[in-house]
Amino acid sequence: MKLFQAYHLLILLSLTATSTAIPTYSMTGCKDTCGNVMIPYPFGIGANCSVNQWYTVDCNSSTPYLPALNHLEVLGVNLDDQIVTVNMPKISDCQNSSSQTNSIDLGNTPFMYSKSHNKFVFEGCGNAALMDNESVLTGCSTNCRNDTLNDRTNCFGISCCQTTIPHYLTLYSINMEMSGDLDGKTCGSTFLVDDNQGSFNRSIGFVPTSLLWILEKGDVEHISCCNNLVDYKMVWDIRSVDLGNNTSIDIHKCSSTLTYIEGTPYLAYGCEYTDECSKCKNSGGSCDEDAVLDVDDVVTKRNFSCMVYTGVDIPGPPIRAIAGGSACLGVILVVSIYVLYKVIKKTKNRKRRRKFFKRNGGLLLKQREEADQSLADKPILFTSHELEKATDYFNENRVLGRGGQGTVYKGMLVDGRIVAVKKSKIVDESQLEQFINEVVILSQVNHRNVVKLLGCCLETDVPLLVSEFIPNGTLSECLHNNTNEFMISLNMRLQIAVEVAGALAYLHSATYIPIYHRDIKTSNILLDDKYRAKVSDFGTSRFISLDQTHLTTLVKGTFGYLDPEYFQSSQFTEKSDVYSFGVVLVELLTGEKPIFLTTCGEHKSLATHFMLAMEEDRVMSIFDVNVVKEGTTDNLLALANLAMRCLNLNGKARPTMKEVSMELETIRRSHVPPTVQTEFDHVLHREDFSMLNDDESMSTFMSSDDNVPLVNMHV
Numbered sequence: 001m002k003l004f005q006a007y008h009l010l011i012l013l014s015l016t017a018t019s020t021a022i023p024t025y026s027m028t029g030c031k032d033t034c035g036n037v038m039i040p041y042p043f044g045i046g047a048n049c050s051v052n053q054w055y056t057v058d059c060n061s062s063t064p065y066l067p068a069l070n071h072l073e074v075l076g077v078n079l080d081d082q083i084v085t086v087n088m089p090k091i092s093d094c095q096n097s098s099s100q101t102n103s104i105d106l107g108n109t110p111f112m113y114s115k116s117h118n119k120f121v122f123e124g125c126g127n128a129a130l131m132d133n134e135s136v137l138t139g140c141s142t143n144c145r146n147d148t149l150n151d152r153t154n155c156f157g158i159s160c161c162q163t164t165i166p167h168y169l170t171l172y173s174i175n176m177e178m179s180g181d182l183d184g185k186t187c188g189s190t191f192l193v194d195d196n197q198g199s200f201n202r203s204i205g206f207v208p209t210s211l212l213w214i215l216e217k218g219d220v221e222h223i224s225c226c227n228n229l230v231d232y233k234m235v236w237d238i239r240s241v242d243l244g245n246n247t248s249i250d251i252h253k254c255s256s257t258l259t260y261i262e263g264t265p266y267l268a269y270g271c272e273y274t275d276e277c278s279k280c281k282n283s284g285g286s287c288d289e290d291a292v293l294d295v296d297d298v299v300t301k302r303n304f305s306c307m308v309y310t311g312v313d314i315p316g317p318p319i320r321a322i323a324g325g326s327a328c329l330g331v332i333l334v335v336s337i338y339v340l341y342k343v344i345k346k347t348k349n350r351k352r353r354r355k356f357f358k359r360n361g362g363l364l365l366k367q368r369e370e371a372d373q374s375l376a377d378k379p380i381l382f383t384s385h386e387l388e389k390a391t392d393y394f395n396e397n398r399v400l401g402r403g404g405q406g407t408v409y410k411g412m413l414v415d416g417r418i419v420a421v422k423k424s425k426i427v428d429e430s431q432l433e434q435f436i437n438e439v440v441i442l443s444q445v446n447h448r449n450v451v452k453l454l455g456c457c458l459e460t461d462v463p464l465l466v467s468e469f470i471p472n473g474t475l476s477e478c479l480h481n482n483t484n485e486f487m488i489s490l491n492m493r494l495q496i497a498v499e500v501a502g503a504l505a506y507l508h509s510a511t512y513i514p515i516y517h518r519d520i521k522t523s524n525i526l527l528d529d530k531y532r533a534k535v536s537d538f539g540t541s542r543f544i545s546l547d548q549t550h551l552t553t554l555v556k557g558t559f560g561y562l563d564p565e566y567f568q569s570s571q572f573t574e575k576s577d578v579y580s581f582g583v584v585l586v587e588l589l590t591g592e593k594p595i596f597l598t599t600c601g602e603h604k605s606l607a608t609h610f611m612l613a614m615e616e617d618r619v620m621s622i623f624d625v626n627v628v629k630e631g632t633t634d635n636l637l638a639l640a641n642l643a644m645r646c647l648n649l650n651g652k653a654r655p656t657m658k659e660v661s662m663e664l665e666t667i668r669r670s671h672v673p674p675t676v677q678t679e680f681d682h683v684l685h686r687e688d689f690s691m692l693n694d695d696e697s698m699s700t701f702m703s704s705d706d707n708v709p710l711v712n713m714h715v
């Protein structure tokens with residue numbers, strides 16, 4: 001009996017000798033648990049027990065909190081993944097309209113919302129988008145149903161949806177668009193939740209969210225990476241995490257190739273290594289082991305095999321065969337789950353694309369096509385994958401410009417064509433109609449001086465327009481960019497004016513239904529590789545039936561270009577476009593902006609300034625110096641008189657765009673020297689002939705006589 005007790009004592013002593021240190025989780029004199037939550041260093045319970053104030057934990061009533069993060073409750077700390085899981089409040093809304101709310105800001109903290117652990121979840125009826133700096137990162141939509149779900153196992157689109165987040169975040173905003181249930185009212189909530197937490201109670205206002213914690217460089221320099229394991233190597237592992245927009249940040253982690261380490265590696269005395277041989281011998285088995293050494297003869301890894309005595313020696317091969325068979329079954333199971341996941345994901349994405357198509361006006365576009373068969377074959381529908389690939393997933397480096405209606409990206413299609421992709425903002429009902437209106441109008445337009453629509457995409461969270469890419473920017477940039485070394489000559493200004501006037505004349509009277517642009521300005525006039533003008537941005541344009549003389553709408557447009565008569569009456573006519581063109585013409589002649597700053601520091605209207613100069617007979621003094629040098633007095637005064645007629649406060653007294661186009665062409669021809677005239681000679685294209693009635697002759701079209709008969713005028 002004594003011999004048996006002595007045998008067990010020897011085993012106990014051998015197991016004790018195997019341990020190199022007692023596992024430690026906190027600094028000396030500090031607690032390492034609060035309630036049932038382990039708080040390992042670099043976190044610590046109390047002000048002097050953590051690496052810095054951000055990692056300090058308060059323990060109140062056996063519940064741990066982070067005072068530096070709005071006293072968020074701590075649910076757990078994971079040293080291997082560098083994750084702290086906290087109870088984060090949901091973002092809720094009980095309105096039936098669109099709303100936007102920001103998350104807790106982690107921007108000035110060593111914490112970030114974890115990409116690898118969290119998923120974006122929306123509960124409610126409608127759709128929600130996760131946004132970063134006004135850019136949509138991800139989102140999902142749900143179908144309406146009155147039943148209540150109590151866990152996330154059924155979060156696949158019925159009253160609940162979820163999706164991954166694209167990268168680590170420090171701040172995000174939520175945009176929710178709620179739709180009423182059968183009672184006419186519903187509440188929705190969105191949140192980031194740790195995907196490893198499984199089911200949780202949805203009735204409460206908090207969810208488990210995991211934050212990546214980052215040790216700053218100063219903290220790393222003062223931490224000894226667990227150096228009490230003298231036989232093993234512990235090193236600082238540096239890895240990079242994605243912050244979006246092609247930016248990243250390096251994070252430091254104390255790690256080792258050893259897997260059986262207890263305690264915190266962020267304290268010099270905090271680790272204990274328990275190898276498998278110790279566990280094997282503790283079970284009454286025998287263990288064979290060998291160590292893998294580095295060049296300094298320091299152990300980096302141990303290989304071992306264990307044999308448990310049961311009266312019959314169990315040979316190694318059958319055990320390996322059983323393990324191999326189990327592994328094979330495991331692989332088959334994983335592959336089956338993966339295939340099922342891909343099928344479910346593909347089905348879900350297909351449903352989402354159909355939902356987006358409907359929401360983004362696909363049905364409205366089909367109704368327009370049914371009402372007008374000429375539209376049926378014109379709008380080309382691109383897939384979301386095509387445009388994501390073309391724009392490098394809407395990379396910020398591809399942005400050509402931003403406006404009130406959306407952002408324009410440069411892209412390249414698979415066939416090599418360079419295109420401009422207009423990504424609308426998250427739209428309400430009125431913006432949706434405006435987008436479809438732009439598609440319909442541009443599909444009807446075929447003119448060399450109007451930007452050509454190539455197609456659209458309606459299966460994304462926001463609608464997209466695809467048009468030809470115009471490389472030389474806007475006329476506004478060309479005129480007003482002081483750093484631009486390119487000097488725009490008078491002949492080029494005249495050429496641009498003729499081309500824009502011709503495009504507007506085409507829109508007003510050569511299309512089968514007249515089109516009013518309603519936002520003519522130099523920033524909506526693009527210049528191609530040969531500096532030819534292209535009229536763009538038809539978002540506010542409208543068709544006018546043949547029996548209408550005007551359009552009554554809410555006043556839309558840009559100050560400085562806005563027709564005063566339209567501003568007072570809300571009745572837009574083709575002469576309102578003429579007024580805006582008159583401002584563009586004055587802008588070309590003077591080089592000033594439509595609202596410019598005087599030498600006295602006052603903002604002044606260019607149109608008013610020009611008309612006053614005309615009345616005081618000093619208009620030549622406000623023209624651009626280069627214009628005065630290159631032009632003759634007669635031509636410049638003729639241009640000034642034409643602009644003055646376009647800016648007439650009485651709309652009926654203004655000329656039509658066709659008259660303006662013909663008069664500008666006459667002035668341009670008289671300006672161009674004979675040796676240069678052939679290079680810039682105006683060639684009539686098919687759309688020019690389409691502007692003429694059958695009884696009009698070529699000589700009538702080329703005439704500058706004021707008595708030229710007008711075609712399809714609707715004033």
